[in-house]
Amino acid sequence: MIQDMKVSYSGVQPSGNLTIGNYLGAIRNFATFSEQYKCFYCVVDAHAITVRQTPADLRRRTYETLALYMACGLDPEKNTLYVQSHVPAHAELAWALNCFTMFGELSRMTQFKDKSAKHSDNINAGLFTYPVLMAADILLYQTDVVPVGIDQKQHVELCRDIATRFNSVFPDTFTIPEPIIPKTGMKIMSLADPTKKMSKSDENANSVVYILDDRDTIIRKFKRAVTDSDTCVRYAEGKDGINNLMNIYSTFTGKSHAEIEHEFEGRGYGDFKLAVGEVCADALRPVQETYAALMSDKAHLEAVMKKGAEEASYYARKTLSKVQKKLGFVQIR
Numbered sequence: 001m002i003q004d005m006k007v008s009y010s011g012v013q014p015s016g017n018l019t020i021g022n023y024l025g026a027i028r029n030f031a032t033f034s035e036q037y038k039c040f041y042c043v044v045d046a047h048a049i050t051v052r053q054t055p056a057d058l059r060r061r062t063y064e065t066l067a068l069y070m071a072c073g074l075d076p077e078k079n080t081l082y083v084q085s086h087v088p089a090h091a092e093l094a095w096a097l098n099c100f101t102m103f104g105e106l107s108r109m110t111q112f113k114d115k116s117a118k119h120s121d122n123i124n125a126g127l128f129t130y131p132v133l134m135a136a137d138i139l140l141y142q143t144d145v146v147p148v149g150i151d152q153k154q155h156v157e158l159c160r161d162i163a164t165r166f167n168s169v170f171p172d173t174f175t176i177p178e179p180i181i182p183k184t185g186m187k188i189m190s191l192a193d194p195t196k197k198m199s200k201s202d203e204n205a206n207s208v209v210y211i212l213d214d215r216d217t218i219i220r221k222f223k224r225a226v227t228d229s230d231t232c233v234r235y236a237e238g239k240d241g242i243n244n245l246m247n248i249y250s251t252f253t254g255k256s257h258a259e260i261e262h263e264f265e266g267r268g269y270g271d272f273k274l275a276v277g278e279v280c281a282d283a284l285r286p287v288q289e290t291y292a293a294l295m296s297d298k299a300h301l302e303a304v305m306k307k308g309a310e311e312a313s314y315y316a317r318k319t320l321s322k323v324q325k326k327l328g329f330v331q332i333r
């Protein structure tokens, strides 16, 4: 709790290629979130290096990710936006927490098992202790809630276990955080296989619409979207492709399924797909324009990073020095 407000903490990978699924499912709600919570958003460059990165790409994507989140509506005046490596307390707390995390616990993490299968030539210790750094991220800010995708729930649960263990030895150190998993209500599916979730790492480029795709690309991808052999635009069991397009259209326009069915009565799928592409491109245009303006002013982005790092450090240092005192580290000033 900071100044009577509950704390929300989220880490974002510096990958910069967010999809309309990320946008409609989560990012669009960020603005309302900051009314309810004191929000921290961290670009996790230290997590990124657990798999090999090209340094120039990582650096560029760190700027891009910050700019993209800001373009989608994250206001640096209302949220603390910063880069993980700018706040050394993360690495320092992670070390202490390593000593309160069991080898067996880390061995059971499904992301570690998946990633070590995928990067079998580089199963480094950082990949193994990734969840401990994530626990440090969260616990440094006395976080109440952690909005994450279902794939990160296990890591947040481990974070709770580590915090509880630490608190049982040293009472009242950490707030125990709760994961918040967004409802699957607005799940955007792949355009190529509408039974699968739209994923930014999908190999089929036509299955995913990125926030930064240009207008022609967006319209072309929707034109190619997989539908069915029916010809009528209606929401029904078994019409996964059309249902997905109707959901997307509905989220962008605010129209109900019934209104959409009425609007496209007697018109073919071609017309409907074009309309979905157009509303999507129209809705993303202001985001893309803001993004371009932000990316053309690196000095401004760096000023945002600096302010964010200062704010974050203030809270992080408080927790870290409490931990160091409890552990018995000598404090000199």
Ligand code: TRP
Pocket: 009, 010, 011, 012, 013, 044, 047, 133, 134, 137, 138, 146, 147, 148, 152
């Ligand atoms: N591991 C998260 C992911 O891959 C990113 C992350 C890092 C994070 N630190 C966090 C998420 C703290 C929530 C809270 O998406």
